[in-house]
Amino acid sequence: MYYYFLIIISLLFQQAECSGYLDLSFKSDFNLKAFVNVSRDTTPLLIPFFISPNKTEWLPKIPIRFDEKVSLTILVINHDRPDIDNSTLTTSFDPKQGILSPLTVMFPFSGIKINVGCDDKWYGEKCDVFCCSETASRVGKVCNSFGQLGCPNGKRGLDCGQEISKKWCKCKNNGACVSSFGKNLREKMQCSCKIGFTGVHCEKEMESIEMMSTYGVDPKKFDIGTAKMLYDSVMDNEFSEVSRPHSSHLLHNLRINDA
Numbered sequence: 159m160y161y162y163f164l165i166i167i168s169l170l171f172q173q174a175e176c177s178g179y180l181d182l183s184f185k186s187d188f189n190l191k192a193f194v195n196v197s198r199d200t201t202p203l204l205i206p207f208f209i210s211p212n213k214t215e216w217l218p219k220i221p222i223r224f225d226e227k228v229s230l231t232i233l234v235i236n237h238d239r240p241d242i243d244n245s246t247l248t249t250s251f252d253p254k255q256g257i258l259s260p261l262t263v264m265f266p267f268s269g270i271k272i273n274v275g276c277d278d279k280w281y282g283e284k285c286d287v288f289c290c291s292e293t294a295s296r297v298g299k300v301c302n303s304f305g306q307l308g309c310p311n312g313k314r315g316l317d318c319g320q321e322i323s324k325k326w327c328k329c330k331n332n333g334a335c336v337s338s339f340g341k342n343l344r345e346k347m348q349c350s351c352k353i354g355f356t357g358v359h360c361e362k363e364m365e366s367i368e369m370m371s372t373y374g375v376d377p378k379k380f381d382i383g384t385a386k387m388l389y390d391s392v393m394d395n396e397f398s399e400v401s402r403p404h405s406s407h408l409l410h411n412l413r414i415n416d417a
Contacts, residue, residue, distance in 0.1 A: 179274070179275055183216040186209045188209070191208055227250055245371065247372075248372070255274050255276055255285055257274055258364050261398055264371055265387065265388055270369070287306075289301035315337075329359055330359050333359070334349070354399055366402075
């Protein structure tokens with residue numbers, strides 16, 4: 159049984175090329191015609207999409223590499239307002255699993271989801287750790303959040319018959335203490351963090367993506383009413399994974415250009 163266990167572990171713990179994707183979805187109170195341009199170091203990708211009022215538009219998952227910075231541009235060319243001709247939202251980030259969607263959004267969006275996820279059976283910040291849950295179940299184990307062989311939540315031991323004491327890990331921010339088995343079958347306790355946190359004890363907050371909003375306006379139609387509308391449109395992102403204090407989006411992430 160012991161050697162069978164070792165063979166299973168060798169199949170479970172594989173390091174290979176990363177396997178992840180970019181997950182994008184949008185929501186607005188308006189009818190919108192827009193394009194998303196995803197630029198990586200190798201290949202740009204342009205995706206057109208339409209949004210109906212108060213309906214979420216999910217885009218197909220976009221495969222990504224984790225050794226390339228991702229630049230994202232969202233161009234909206236159709237608004238329900240005559241004083242704003244177009245709007246452009248831009249951001250760039252190093253992809254890693256767990257990065258958070260923007261905390262705030264503004265006109266014309268009420269929700270923007272920008273997530274990095276791992277394909278099935280892949281784990282880790284860079285989606286480069288392989289673990290097969292079906293294979294793990296044959297020896298009474300599971301693939302934990304690290305992509306390592308472990309016991310079901312709350313259990314430990316080679317036979318997963320013992321209870322885990324929370325004091326062993328000292329996890330913060332509601333992190334869970336989980337067991338992990340290395341290739342040498344040595345068990346260790348680790349903190350599995352909730353969305354929005356990272357670190358050995360889940361003591362660090364994950365960073366959120368920040369977006370720059372640029373508006374093309376008709377100078378003849380742009381007035382104080384339009385400026386007030388933009389100011390008032392800043393809101394908490396409906397798709398944000400966490401709730402945190404934040405500064406105004408307008409103060410440092412807004413530009414207005416003549417169309």
